[in-house]
Amino acid sequence: MTGSSTAERLRDAGERVTRQRLLVADALGSITRQVTAQELYDVLRRREPRIGRATVFRTLESLVAAGAARRLERDGHVYGYVACRPEHHHHLACDRCGRVEEIDEGYIAPVAARLSADMGFEIDDARLDFYGRCARCAASP
Numbered sequence: 001m002t003g004s005s006t007a008e009r010l011r012d013a014g015e016r017v018t019r020q021r022l023l024v025a026d027a028l029g030s031i032t033r034q035v036t037a038q039e040l041y042d043v044l045r046r047r048e049p050r051i052g053r054a055t056v057f058r059t060l061e062s063l064v065a066a067g068a069a070r071r072l073e074r075d076g077h078v079y080g081y082v083a084c085r086p087e088h089h090h091h092l093a094c095d096r097c098g099r100v101e102e103i104d105e106g107y108i109a110p111v112a113a114r115l116s117a118d119m120g121f122e123i124d125d126a127r128l129d130f131y132g133r134c135a136r137c138a139a140s141p
Contacts, residue, residue, distance in 0.1 A: 006068050009086065013066035023048060024059040025068060025083070033098035034072050034080030072100065072129055090127065094134035101134070 006025040007017045015021075027044050028035070035043075041056040060081050063069035072080045072093050082091070082100045089102045112123050132138075 005086065006063075006066075009066045009068045010062065013062075015062045015066050020048075020051060020055050021059045021062060023051065024056055025063055028060070028063070028069060028081060029083040031083075032100075034074070034082045034093060034100050035098070036074070036078055036080055040081065070127075070129075073131075091129045092134070093129055093131050094137055095131055096133050096137040099134050099136075103130075 006022060006029075010017045010021065024040070024044065027047070028040060031040075031043070037057045037060050038053075040060070041051075041053050044051050044056060060069060060071075063083075064071050064081070067086065068084060069081050070084050070091065072082060072091065074080045075095075080093070080098065080100075082093075085102065088105050090105070090108055092101045092103055094100070108126060108128055112126055115121055116123055
């Protein structure tokens with residue numbers, strides 16, 4: 001996730017763009033697995049000792065509101081966060097290693113079209129996250 005596209009997405013969502021928010025977004029974008037807010041804070045503290053815990057937590061929520069990040073459920077009523085590209089997409093989230101892969105809307109569009117036709121339901125938005133094991137984790141005992 002680049003700083004300028006993140007800044008534009010924050011602005012478009014009515015969120016403030018600050019240096020600290022861009023630092024949080026860049027750190028989240030550099031991690032290929034879902035991380036909790038606390039885990040991201042711990043990573044950022046090593047690079048930026050003056051960043052506040054509340055800043056990281058609030059920024060993650062701002063990034064979610066702007067569509068630049070997604071909140072995924074984890075065991076124990078904890079959320080994991082992952083950076084997201086601007087195009088509409090869905091996720092495959094590995095319960096074992098935490099890896100998250102984006103999947104294209106093309107996988108979901110036929111299901112949405114069938115639901116709409118069969119149920120007469122007008123779908124405005126869909127967000128699907130699939131939880132299980134990635135190919136690497138499924139192959140290992």
